[in-house]
Amino acid sequence: xxxxxVLLMVTxxxxxxxxxxxxxxxxxxxxxxxxxxxxxxxxxxHFADQIDGFNSSxxxxxxxxxxxxxxxxxxxxxxxxxxxxxxYWAGTSNPNGKKTLISKQPFEGNHSNVDLSMSSLTITxxxxxxxxxxxxxxxxxxxxxxxxxxxxxxLIREDRKSVSDIPVYTVxxxxxxxxxxxxxxxxxxxxxxxxxxxxxxxxxxxxLDPDIILDGSQYELNLYHYKPKCDDxxxxxxxxxxxxxxIYNSSLIIKGEGIKAHHQFCVDTSFDSSKRLYETITIVCYxxxxxxSNLYIYLPG
Numbered sequence: 253x254x255x256x257x258v259l260l261m262v263t264x265x266x267x268x269x270x271x272x273x274x275x276x277x278x279x280x281x282x283x284x285x286x287x288x289x290x291x292x293x294x295x296x297x298h299f300a301d302q303i304d305g306f307n308s309s310x311x312x313x314x315x316x317x318x319x320x321x322x323x324x325x326x327x328x329x330x331x332x333x334x335x336x337x338x339x340y341w342a343g344t345s346n347p348n349g350k351k352t353l354i355s356k357q358p359f360e361g362n363h364s365n366v367d368l369s370m371s372s373l374t375i376t377x378x379x380x381x382x383x384x385x386x387x388x389x390x391x392x393x394x395x396x397x398x399x400x401x402x403x404x405x406x407l408i409r410e411d412r413k414s415v416s417d418i419p420v421y422t423v424x425x426x427x428x429x430x431x432x433x434x435x436x437x438x439x440x441x442x443x444x445x446x447x448x449x450x451x452x453x454x455x456x457x458x459x460l461d462p463d464i465i466l467d468g469s470q471y472e473l474n475l476y477h478y479k480p481k482c483d484d485x486x487x488x489x490x491x492x493x494x495x496x497x498x499i500y501n502s503s504l505i506i507k508g509e510g511i512k513a514h515h516q517f518c519v520d521t522s523f524d525s526s527k528r529l530y531e532t533i534t535i536v537c538y539x540x541x542x543x544x545s546n547l548y549i550y551l552p553g
Contacts (some may be wrong), residue, residue, distance in 0.1 A: 295447050295468035297428045300422070301408055302476045303400045306393035307518050311385055314514060316395060317476045318403065318420055321376040322411040324383060325355075325422045326366040326513045327478060328515045331359055335387045340368050342375060347394050351384065363513040364504060365422070377405050412472075421452060421502045424478035426535055427518035433522040433533065445534075445549040446521045448473060451497030455506070460499055462507075481515045482537035489522075491532045504536065512536050 264297065269322070281360050298319075305313035314328030331338065338359050345349040352375060370376065377397065393539045412420075427439035452471060454464035454551035480487060490496060495507040504512040516537040521530050 293468040294447050295450070295471055295473045296328065297475065298409075299425075300474050300476050301403050303395055303403055305399060306385060306395060308393035311393040314424075315476055316383065316480050317474070318377060318405075318408055319422065319474055320403075320409045320412045321393060322370040322373075323369075324368040325474075325476075326368065326385075327422075327424070327476070328363050328513065329359075329366055329385075331363045331392075332334060333387060334338045334369065335359065335391070336393045338392075339388055340366070340372070341384040341386060341389075341391065341394075342370065342380045343380055343394070344375060345381060346390060347382055347384065347431075351389075358406070363515055365498070365514060371415060375514060376411075403540055416472070418469075419473055419500075420474050421450075421498055422476065423450070423475040424480070424514050424518040425475040426477075426518040429475075432530070433520050434523075435522060445532045448519075448521065450519060450534075453497045453499055455499040457495075457500065460495075460505070465497070470531065471509060475519075478514060478518060480518050480535060480537055484539045486536055489506045490536060494532065496536075504534065506536065509536075 265529055295546060301318040303318070305316050306329075310332050312330045313326050317325035317327065319325055326340075336359060337356050339356050340354040341351040342354050343349065347376045352373060353372055354373070364550040380397045382394045382463050384391045386392050397403070430442055431439045432446065436497075449471050450473065452466040454461045454466060490506070496504060496509075500507050500510075502514070504517045506512065517534060519532060522533045523530055
């Protein structure tokens with residue numbers, strides 16, 4: 253089955269909604285976004301290796317992204333237990349054998365993302381056989397790295413933090429690697445190299461400044477394939493005229509809509525046949541029922 257994505261022009265709201273706060277935005281924000289799309293340094297874009305996520309009765313996730321040999325990104329974590337802290341493990345044998353604690357982290361709620369760094373450990377992905385999550389040392393779920401489909405560990409890049417300290421924004425890509433969105437037909441092959449233009453706001457855990465947009469030289473864009481789910485709304489291709497962007501934890505914030513997690517949005521390049529150009533689009537699960545246009549985009553199911 254194919255998922256229907258409707259290209260919709262959304263009325264811009266006057267306030268942001270984030271963690272119960274209302275953040276005012278001045279009228280320069282939209283102009284700044286327009287400038288970003290036409291000027292500035294393009295970001296370094298990395299297409300990360302990924303494996304299927306956790307899938308047990310107690311704990312599930314989206315894809316697990318292998319950013320480099322010491323950095324792991326777990327997307328869309330979902331946990332049914334009662335513990336407030338989860339333990340993340342790297343094993344060097346079988347799941348019942350020896351394992352090393354990567355970190356303990358507070359569980360931040362369903363559909364949250366988890367960043368794991370092994371920079372302080374003596375092991376790397378070269379000698380890790382599985383990644384697991386547990387309540388203390390009791391594993392709730394694990395995934396094997398040995399013989400993982402489509403992944404050659406030896407080809408994964410080394411620890412990028414040893415050569416660069418700029419932040420990495422790990423973002424779901426709508427179509428598989430080396431494909432883009434054709435509005436009339438869905439995902440298809442990329443005929444040429446394309447630029448990626450995304451809006452990333454200056455932000456941290458305490459808030460954001462929507463009037464400061466990061467230049468491409470200030471971050472790296474790390475892409476992995478994960479199509480959004482939208483059980484209680486409709487999938488919408490946002491216009492660049494709308495005010496939205498990524499924040500510190502790689503989530504998407506939309507003026508008037510609030511924050512979208514990784515199971516609710518993706519970015520990709522789309523080919524506009526009428527203008528004969530490529531552009532970066534953001535597709536989100538949009539819950540507001542609005543009048544839609546007659547231009548449709550299809551994503552493969």
